[in-house]
Amino acid sequence: MKVTRTGLLGLGAIAVTAAFVLSGCTPGTDGGAGTGGTLTVWVDAERLDALQGAADDYSEQTGVEVELVGKDNATIKDDFIQQAPTGEGPDIVMGAHDWLGELTTNGVVAPLELGDSAGDYLDVAIQAATYDGTIYMLPYAVENIAVLRNADLVPEAAASFDDMIAAGKAAGLAQPFVVEQGAEGNPYHLYPFQTAFGAPVFGSTDAGYDATDLQLGNEGGTEFAAWLGSQGKNGTGVFNTDIDGAIAKQAFLDGTAAFWLTGPWNVGSALDAGINVAIDPIPSPTSDAAQPFAGVKGFFLSAESENKVAATDFLVNYLGSEDVQLALFEAGNILPALSAAADTASSDPIIAGFSTVGADAVPMPAIPAMGSVWQYWGIAEAAIINGEDPAATWAKLAADVSAAIG
Amino acid sequence: MTTTAPAPVQKKLPRRSLVAWLADTGWRHLVAIAVSIFAVFPLLFVISSALNPNGTLTGSNALFSKFGPDSFIRILTGNQTPYLLWFGNSVFIAAVTAVASTLMAALAAYAFSRMRFTGRRFGLITIVVIQMFPQLLGAVAIFLMMTAIGDIFPVLGLSSRLGLIMVYLGGALGVNTYLMYGFFNTVPVEIDEAAKIDGAGHARIFFSIILRLVAPILAVVALLSVIASFSEYLIASVLLIDPESQTLAVGLVKLVSNPRYADWSAFSAGAIMAAIPVVLLFLALQRYIVGGLTAGAVK
């Protein structure tokens, strides 16, 4: 019995080992010497369709396989930073310009040479794609918020913030203006009002934002805080931290709000709901313009890519083409970063409306110090809206932020 | 727990009195209805959102203001949402994981319950304590491990369903083993001994006698395992890169991960359909879970 058992076992082991070693060898040489290799591109899941055409075209023309991977937008940046050093990460990753500080600090992105085509992009896009004097991103879109107006309820654009509220009340609405907040505030959506009081986050030099020059707590900031408090819970109640994205959206779709401060990403659902949407500049509470942040979307080249030549070629010469930029525009309804495509897209009154507002927009700071700002900013604004003393809260915010920046 | 209704009363009256009914089953229905409402009403938002193709998840309290199957159609036919493929992947991964991990846990529980060996106590504690480790870097570590394994055996590497199943099996020994262990202990040892006298080996006793007696706990553990792998997101999202290999959890989350483009309606529709296999499985396993088999076998 024992002999049979061991004998059988040995035979089996040899047979299976042989089979495995044989089959294991073949995939070992895989990797495509005959073809031009593979480019792995991580993209936001909702942009996958728009890029598929460009990817297929590129494969056809060059023999380089382009594998598009739709990734979870919430984890794409951290996954990329974690996986790039292992060599298993993607060659190209889609993202936003304000990631640049973090990506370069971690050394996971490679500089991108746009060559002469740099001049073909909107200025704000190139500005945003540049970090420490080097371009790292191929921009594809520029987005900013603006006011969506229900033109059936209020036919005319408002000249100032108070005008807007008055016009809405006149139309019989209890909460005429909605903007997305939340328990932790939402400084991105309040920033235009803050700039109207002359309080940017950082001062800037020729090289970009200056982390050592925190402007947040200046006099204008304190005035803004006082105004915010007066429009909060204990004041007019225009701002309410209970209004989150879903509630703001629903209020506008249901016609209970006539003005909605939001981005182009929400225009689609407003149109689907049959609202007669007009895009207005952001009504300012002061005599100065209310400037929103501009966010620039783009593609980064991984520093660990083993296929940099093809990746650069694909980025600069394919994704930078007008066709692809327009396809991406149609998928997301945001202004293309390529000037020619932006002109074409602006024939749409909605996009034109956003880009008019965008002319005033300032790029969101990408410097690492901005991370410390976000951490305290919203919560302070939420506290002011909910009735905390504006001046003291704002002063604590400025102190906390400068302590965190160090 | 108890029946306080006196038997003679039942015989005399054609219908039991309200008090007796309340004491016997009535209160049970009251508890059941109360908890059912608690359990179900948050899910009404999900159903309402799924039926309202343009709606938000929590933006409105006007539930069921719109009715339409559009979201179900959208998710079943969408170009970028191979829902049925994800569904198949999830079912496959959950089924294999459940069967294999239940078996592995049962094997271990049998050893812990019926055999005495050095390190038994230590082993029992260790398998539970290890699972308490905060999984902060779990996904990173597993990713590194699987790329290393993938270099050797491409079939188990990234984007491999078998690879993911292996990772899930890493959790087979855990608190569920314990649960089984407790259950195994309640099976009288005389049964084993009688079988041994009849000449059955340990494997035979385990597979053909014990396993049948512990069916309720096998069913519970299998169900828990199915639910766990059906809803596991973190590791699956890191390992399953290829869209064709992804599970429902990974695929669906992509619909809502970007708050600006979140399609909660389609997500809800997808989540409702994803709950169906779990519900069916529960219905199928219920008679094992609540006994019947054990009652007759354990004398």
Added chain:
Amino acid sequence: MTRSSLLALVVKIVLLAFIDAVAVYAAFFVLLQGNLVATVAILVVTALINVVYLARRRFLPAKYLTPGLLFLAVFQIFVLLYTGYVGFTNYGTGHNGSKEQAVSSLLASSLVRVEDSPTYPVTVVDRLGQLGLLITDPEDDTAYVGTADEPLTEVDAEFENGKAVSTAGWTSLTFQQVIARTAEITELAVPFSDDPNDGALRTPDGSSAYRYLSTLEYDESAGTMTDDRGVVYSDIGTGAFVAENGEELRPGWQITVGGDNFVRALTESSIRGPLLYVTAWTFAFAIGSVVLCFALGLLLALTFEHARMRGVRYYRLLMILPYAFPAFLSILVWGGMMNESFGFLNQVVFGGADIPWLSDPTLAKVSVLLVNLWLGFPYMFLICTGALQAIPGELTEAARVDGARGWNLFRHIKLPLLLSTTAPVLIASFAFNFNNFNLVYLLNNGGPRDTTTSLPVGHTDLLISMVYKVAFTGQNRDYGLASAFSILIFVIVAGIAIFSFSRTRALEDIQR
């Protein structure tokens, strides 16, 4: 030997053979990679598996435990060891990869295009394996060729559309060949002239070249970086190049830092203030969740344990529904329902009340427990339903004969038996809730925020979510510190668990 035992033998042999084959192949592969430790580990483990299953009547427990333990070791214990290892490194933002990666990234970022230099159309060419760039000067349409060692020299070339495409003595590379030699081409820098200050030509995409100057110089033998102002940055063992004035170049790289992270974790002053109440709440939350979920689950299991009750099947089904939906979806729904001004609870259930479910520090804690009860009771219900089946019928019958009824029967017979089977589940559930990061994060992000401290900590933050907020501030991810914190928390939880186990009868057998 009967037929079935022969079958079992065959199955066993085939499985063992398969495992051996896989292991030998893996060991061979790992050996080729030069990883001796892993090779030995694989071979030893395989040998042990063979011994365990081939030995007759010995190692019986091991025969049953090996499959589960194997997977446990490969995946769970590996995660544990990896996290432990990271706890001793500086892994985090700015220290993300290896030193080579940091050096190459620094050098790549330091390239600056020579001002006003044009774009040069380029063809990549090869001579006996050495790569060169054949470039066209866009101003006078002359062709130059150069390699990494030889600066550009003018050559005669054939032109196509104003671009030099080939020249004598060199083979022009097709696009496919260019792609195949990406690594060499990315490295290739052709000096523009004999003067290094004129910069060097590089081609990022294989079709255009640009002239760059580098602002950083790496001296490999000295291990230092020198920038164009002459400042020397050296590796002083902190995982980055540091100048004398303390200025650091980013990115740095990963190094082991000994016990630094643990020292920082234990001496971190910013958590001093909130530490006490966060710890108290963490225990309250974990214990409260277990007690509530178990109580409701048990109540339901007992309620439905009645032969004459109608519709039990359907009630049971409704009970497990919360468990069949993705938790994060349900948590968001609950968050919406608890919205103070617009939520379903205040608007519909409480008829327009202003109950601050999530913004009042005390009520927020209640809300978190309520949501966790909803998420957790189906699990306990299933467990209790299963465990109730394990209570032998004759035991309850005997007790009944002795006159035990209702509460007494439950309290003295069923509950002790139930607790001894479910105690481990309760302990594990305690540990799970102790670290229930997702619920706290998704429902309210630990809010309402405690505005008296400078940490972004809130009144429902658990220990685990608080330490994440310490380790992950702004854009800074300090995985080393977070791992050290995780390990410390694990020590606490594991200590409590081991202590509780020693107090339960769960480890003892019941019937012997």
